[in-house]
Amino acid sequence: MAGTLRHMLRDDDVNHEEQKQILELGMKFREDRHYHMPFAGPQGVAVLFDKPSTRTRSSFSVGVAELGGYPLVIDKSSSQLGRGEPVEDTARVLTRMTSAIVWRTFGQDRVETMAKYATVPVVNALTDDFHPCQVLADFLTIAQHKGGVDALEGMTIAYLGDAANNMANSYLLAGAIAGMHVRVAGPNGFLPRQDIVEDAERLAADNGGSILVTTDAKEAVRDADCVFTDTWVSMGEEGEYAIRSKPFWPYQVNEELMSLAKPDALFQHCLPAYRGKEVTAAVIDGPQSVVWDEAENRLHAQKALLTWLIGQQRGEQSLLV
Numbered sequence: 001m002a003g004t005l006r007h008m009l010r011d012d013d014v015n016h017e018e019q020k021q022i023l024e025l026g027m028k029f030r031e032d033r034h035y036h037m038p039f040a041g042p043q044g045v046a047v048l049f050d051k052p053s054t055r056t057r058s059s060f061s062v063g064v065a066e067l068g069g070y071p072l073v074i075d076k077s078s079s080q081l082g083r084g085e086p087v088e089d090t091a092r093v094l095t096r097m098t099s100a101i102v103w104r105t106f107g108q109d110r111v112e113t114m115a116k117y118a119t120v121p122v123v124n125a126l127t128d129d130f131h132p133c134q135v136l137a138d139f140l141t142i143a144q145h146k147g148g149v150d151a152l153e154g155m156t157i158a159y160l161g162d163a164a165n166n167m168a169n170s171y172l173l174a175g176a177i178a179g180m181h182v183r184v185a186g187p188n189g190f191l192p193r194q195d196i197v198e199d200a201e202r203l204a205a206d207n208g209g210s211i212l213v214t215t216d217a218k219e220a221v222r223d224a225d226c227v228f229t230d231t232w233v234s235m236g237e238e239g240e241y242a243i244r245s246k247p248f249w250p251y252q253v254n255e256e257l258m259s260l261a262k263p264d265a266l267f268q269h270c271l272p273a274y275r276g277k278e279v280t281a282a283v284i285d286g287p288q289s290v291v292w293d294e295a296e297n298r299l300h301a302q303k304a305l306l307t308w309l310i311g312q313q314r315g316e317q318s319l320l321v
């Protein structure tokens, strides 16, 4: 069967059924870390970083190795890409040597250009606009704790904090695709772009979910099944912490706010976390927090994503046997 070259550049690059297939594969990899080894050989997978990382670097490095492949990890400071070599030329070279390209970078246009010139799957490992690998891991964590992948549909999730950042955008799109009720709350001036909200609303309507963007943190978390937050200051903005953090205090996830969610609600944070800022220690280190499962699930979810993408390119039938 002829294959199709697919990429994961933003969360809506897959539809409802495809997202479910990837998450089901993630559940398989949770049970058996060597469930499938599509890069056996080993075949190389380029894993490029223009920004710092702990979880993404370790999960893709270990994940590619567990898929039978060789993770070719390259930092900006040690590559010609970091010295200004065009993305197009980098894509043309890496595509001849590797079976997939994973990239953490700045502008979304950069991963789009990489995908345009590559003939292997390209995966967004975080851009300024989206973090789709993180949200796959987060949804896998809900599936792990709440009765499987089918349980995601109809759930209510709430994200609080900087609602203009890549995590908020990814929850909006991925949650809408999953058929969830997605609530995003942040202060005025830190709300999602209108085009992303409109895309999410259209996807939610198609999949039986809904979208709420609000400045009211309590409205967002009321009766939610899962509460998410992220650092108030993104990478590269740490110097502005005192000024930037000011409007975010009403969105701090503390015990009082968590008590408005369902009694068995989960708490997740993509990490790194700043205790006493976007989340209190009582919540992140408390009984509702599943952040360490969430971090581990980066490994399983990304292995599932790479397996699914390479399966699409090779024209393989579903691996969910």
Ligand code: CP
Residues within 6 Å of the ligand: 052, 053, 054, 055, 056, 057, 126, 134, 270, 271, 272
């Ligand atoms: N959540 C996340 O992407 O972590 P790293 O920045 O450590 O990769």
